[in-house]
Amino acid sequence: MCESNVYLKENGAETLIMENVAVITPAGxxxxxxxxxxxxxQEVSGIIEDINLMGHKIILKPA
Amino acid sequence: MCESNVYLKENGAETLIMENVAVITPAGxxxxxxxxxxxxxQEVSGIIEDINLMGHKIILKPA
Known part of the structure; x- marks a missing residue:
């Protein structure tokens, strides 16, 4: 399974936003x-900082 | 394996840019x-249109 966990990185700390995300679509x-x-x-606000498909990890940062 | 293929979508047509991409990092x-x-x-120019982790497919569109 290739879903990823999506994190928000603020002040160096990563907070899990949602697990096992299958599809990510920009919404404005x-x-x-x-x-x-x-x-x-779930709709989230942020900018993509890194997409690591092997690590199953997508990191957003505050816009 | 969870790498994805990255496509550029222009005028409704999808062109394969790179296969088996493991990591995507913004570069400006x-x-x-x-x-x-x-x-x-490979460095590419574009905006993310869709990330489909189950379909192993990431679609960019021209900026």
């Missing part, structure tokens, strides 16, 4: 909709 | 560095 400036496998979704 | 405004498993890398 500095906003993204995160979608999970079971249809759950 | 509307630019990204794509890194493969073997250290190969």
């Amino acid at each position: 400036e500095h906003r993204f909709i995160l979608r999970g496998l079971l249809g759950e979704q | 405004e509307h630019r990204f560095i794509l890194r493969g498993l073997l250290g190969e890398q």
